[in-house]
Amino acid sequence: MALIEGFKIRNFKVLKDVTLGKTWQDQSQKVLTPLTVVIGRNGCGKSSLFDAFGFLADCLTYGVEEACHSKGRGGFEKLRSAGSVENIEFEIYYREASNERPITYELSIGLDEFSRPIVKRERLRQRRQGARNGWPFSFLELTEGSGKVWSGNALSKSKKIEDSLSEESNETVKVDLESPQKLGIATLGNLKEHPRIARFRRFIEGWYLSYFTPDSARDLPRVGPQKHLNRLGDNLGNYVQYMEQAHPTALKAVLTDISEKIPGISSIDTESSPDGRLLLRFWSDGFSKPFYAQQISDGTLKLFAYMLLLEDPEPAPFICIEEPENGLYHKLLLTLAEEFRNHATGKKGDSQLFVTTHQPYFIDALDPSEVWILEKQDDGFSILKRASDFPEVVAMHEEGIPLGSLWYSDHIDERI
Numbered sequence: 001m002a003l004i005e006g007f008k009i010r011n012f013k014v015l016k017d018v019t020l021g022k023t024w025q026d027q028s029q030k031v032l033t034p035l036t037v038v039i040g041r042n043g044c045g046k047s048s049l050f051d052a053f054g055f056l057a058d059c060l061t062y063g064v065e066e067a068c069h070s071k072g073r074g075g076f077e078k079l080r081s082a083g084s085v086e087n088i089e090f091e092i093y094y095r096e097a098s099n100e101r102p103i104t105y106e107l108s109i110g111l112d113e114f115s116r117p118i119v120k121r122e123r124l125r126q127r128r129q130g131a132r133n134g135w136p137f138s139f140l141e142l143t144e145g146s147g148k149v150w151s152g153n154a155l156s157k158s159k160k161i162e163d164s165l166s167e168e169s170n171e172t173v174k175v176d177l178e179s180p181q182k183l184g185i186a187t188l189g190n191l192k193e194h195p196r197i198a199r200f201r202r203f204i205e206g207w208y209l210s211y212f213t214p215d216s217a218r219d220l221p222r223v224g225p226q227k228h229l230n231r232l233g234d235n236l237g238n239y240v241q242y243m244e245q246a247h248p249t250a251l252k253a254v255l256t257d258i259s260e261k262i263p264g265i266s267s268i269d270t271e272s273s274p275d276g277r278l279l280l281r282f283w284s285d286g287f288s289k290p291f292y293a294q295q296i297s298d299g300t301l302k303l304f305a306y307m308l309l310l311e312d313p314e315p316a317p318f319i320c321i322e323e324p325e326n327g328l329y330h331k332l333l334l335t336l337a338e339e340f341r342n343h344a345t346g347k348k349g350d351s352q353l354f355v356t357t358h359q360p361y362f363i364d365a366l367d368p369s370e371v372w373i374l375e376k377q378d379d380g381f382s383i384l385k386r387a388s389d390f391p392e393v394v395a396m397h398e399e400g401i402p403l404g405s406l407w408y409s410d411h412i413d414e415r416i
Helices: 046-062 064-072 184-188 195-205 236-246 248-261 298-310 330-344 391-398 403-408
Strands: 003-012 015-021 035-039 088-095 103-111 117-126 137-143 146-150 172-176 208-210 265-272 278-284 318-322 352-357 371-376 382-386
Touching: 003 046, 015 046, 015 382, 035 046, 035 330, 046 064, 046 088, 046 103, 046 184, 046 195, 046 208, 046 318, 046 352, 064 117, 117 184, 117 195, 137 184, 137 195, 146 184, 184 195, 236 248, 236 265, 236 278, 236 298, 248 265, 248 298, 298 330, 330 352, 391 403
Parallel strands: 035 352, 035 371, 208 318, 318 352
Antiparallel strands: 003 015, 003 088, 088 103, 103 117, 117 137, 137 146, 146 172, 265 278, 371 382
16 A cells, blocks of 8 residues: 655645655654644645645646646645745655555746746655665756656566566656646656656645535436546446446445435435436435435535445545535545445555545544644644654543544644
């Protein structure tokens, strides 16, 4: 299971300088847990933190300039922290598996002489195989699109990327990208000569950031199974159709869970309309005819989508969900948090989950090591602290007081 152990953000909106977990620059911190939850008041920057992951993924897919304007971001100057003239910077510290050497990816985005956003600096590094000490080796190091990259070992037709990672040369080659607005990992990660970069690119490309809205799930898509739930959730019916055909046992498990959590729902299936649209049907106890997605409550659709997402046979390595509590009955939040943890810890899947929330009932199910508190300071910028960093909070939690109750009564906020 790939695990992000730490993530550093500088000069991104209200997040002028925040770090979650362990990074190369700060080895003294504990790594992020498989389920990481950030809490905080309205306006403290939870959405900015969520968007930091989305922005990074969009930079890989579209390039930095388009990513700056995508999803209503408003351009580079709207993203850069107010009053700052420094670059927007990210650092990811992660492992592909628990027995793998950690990898550090650093990205700095600034403006060129024409005030266009470009990649100022990009570096991907990891210790050499067998090395336990010393500086990690830079497999990719670029400044404004020029630099060097580890030459790697070209793959034969019979060799997989993973197999080639054990064959490490000492050679690097000079690189000049066509445009400094594109990430080096986007370009070089497509070449078989650079298997380590390709592997990291696949990791970022596999991230799932949920922009799910119940209204999107009520759309009527064309009939046709689709292998994964997309970020908007407007292919929910297609995903259900795929699960019906390819993984009926997993789908049945979801339906059983939902029927236990939402009284009255007995089964869910799909129906093709005469004009080739796909209808999602919810059968309810006491009714001879089904209800369709357009008639089902927001909370029911959202819970169904989340639980189905966790049953994906090929789950995303990293899943971000913003405020999953919206529209859900408060007594379901404890159960949902437990479902997220079960998935993140490997009991149900193989994904790391990152969640933002301001709902104490959701926090009640969590451990202090899983919870981070985001708080805006007097200067307008936010800081992050881990709940487990406060001995008093840990002591009260060990005495049986749930974290949500401690937060609700300001026993956590007052310590920031």
